[in-house]
Amino acid sequence: MDSSVAPDGQNSSMNNPNPGNTRASGLSRWRIGAFALPAAPIAAMGLPIVVYLPPFYAGEMGLGLAVVGAIFMITRFWDVFTDPVLGVLSDRFKTRWGRRRHWIVISVPIMLVSVYMLFMPTAPVSASYLLWWMVIAYIGWTLLTISHMSWGAELTPDYNERSTIQGFREVALIAGMILVLLVPVFIEAMQPDNVAAARVASMGWYVLILLPITVAIAVWVVPERKVKDPVHVPWREAISILIRNQPLRRVLLADLLGGISGGIVTALFLFLAADVLQLQFASLLILVYLTSGCIFVPIMVRLSHHWGKHRTLAYSSLFSAATIPFIFLIEPGDMLFAVLVWILLGINMGAGPFLFRSIMADVADHDHVEGGNQRTGLFYSLLTMTNKLGAALAIGIAYPILDIVGFVPGTENTPSAELGLLLVYVLPPALIGVLVAWVMWSFPIDEARQSENRRILSERDAVAEGAGGTQGASVAPLGRSAD
Structure with missing residues (x-):
């Protein structure tokens, strides 16, 4: 093993002659x-x-x-x-x-x-x-x-x-x-x-x-x-620590905004493709979008190693804000150009989700340093909760606006109603992209801060080991003994 x-x-692969094979x-x-x-x-x-x-x-x-x-x-x-x-x-x-x-x-x-x-x-x-x-x-x-x-x-x-x-x-x-x-x-x-x-x-x-x-x-x-x-922390103290956790608040706010943006484009996609752009193979756009995202995730990972996670997230949000208006250029029935636009949009589709989850791991370590307890599961549950709330809010925002502009799915709509759907589909996600970049640009936990947090936690683990603990070791795969 x-x-x-x-x-x-510390990184156990520091002396490994083949660091590409064995990770930290x-x-x-x-x-x-x-x-x-x-x-x-x-x-x-x-x-x-x-x-x-x-x-x-x-x-x-x-x-x-x-x-x-x-x-x-x-x-x-x-x-x-x-x-x-x-x-x-x-x-x-x-x-x-x-x-x-x-x-x-x-x-x-x-x-x-x-x-x-x-x-x-x-x-x-x-x-x-x-x-x-x-x-x-x-x-x-x-x-x-x-x-x-x-x-x-x-x-x-x-x-x-x-x-x-x-x-x-x-x-x-x-x-x-x-x-x-x-x-x-x-x-x-x-x-x-x-x-x-x-x-x-x-x-x-x-x-x-x-x-x-x-x-x-x-x-x-x-x-x-x-x-x-896990150490029992009185619930009042636990909630107080969460409220004071400024990095957590930033991540949850950005994720909530991202959930609203993603919820809008998901809820309105079929209306846009079928009723406004008049595309016969809307499902093909979904596959193109997902495939593009799958291909570009490894590249986004490499960029995050170079720029840092929060800056990569900010840049990717700005990229989304800059590219989604290309939808305005698609002529009704122009499937080829639509595919090219959705390939462009798909470049960034996987960046936000994996970066938010990676950043939240660092936020959980920060909370561990501040509060003395590791609550990774709670933190990820909050992350999934804000994204779901964002998606729910998206429908509550988008559908009433469509009703106001007079858009009716499955019928021949007026040019003003179709323009209204286009504006709802493009402008809020573009604005949200800029807001997410603003929220995350100066995020306080970078690689240096995370290394310092891990140093503090390692020192605590060393004290625990000296007192008879076994912190920092690896739990074996099921049915095997630890290395």
């Missing part, structure tokens, strides 16, 4: 890739819930738009509520295998059962059936997602390697979305009797097959770094 992280927190965490690239694998079914679960399940249950399952809309709204608020609860739970309880992997394993059967029930129902179904299994699915999905992100943050203390790890995870996420979009294409080509049911079922089987395989590989071959046992 690769060497573990040194107890004093002691993890080779193939192990980092193994860690990232579960992100593919995580993404494959999220996309159908947003795009395919609502119309399937409203139409094929006979529940109607109003009932399905209400259920999905209720479960989305439930998901936001459970984020911090499951984040704290993920932080609090450890086992012999570490702090995160057992939660990931526990989430798998919850996910498998709920995916089977949601994606392969037997008609007719009741509203309570859909509500119950959506709630269960969100519990498993949230526990899996938060634990996986937190595990990635704790795999290494190194500033730049955290970007590499989260970049690998982002590539797996995007690849998972691409593959789950392609699955229905092959199913539809087979011309089944019930296309809608076969399409949804195929996506369910994608998750059912891929999730246990990828989780098994990740938890078996990738070790955890040991962290200090």
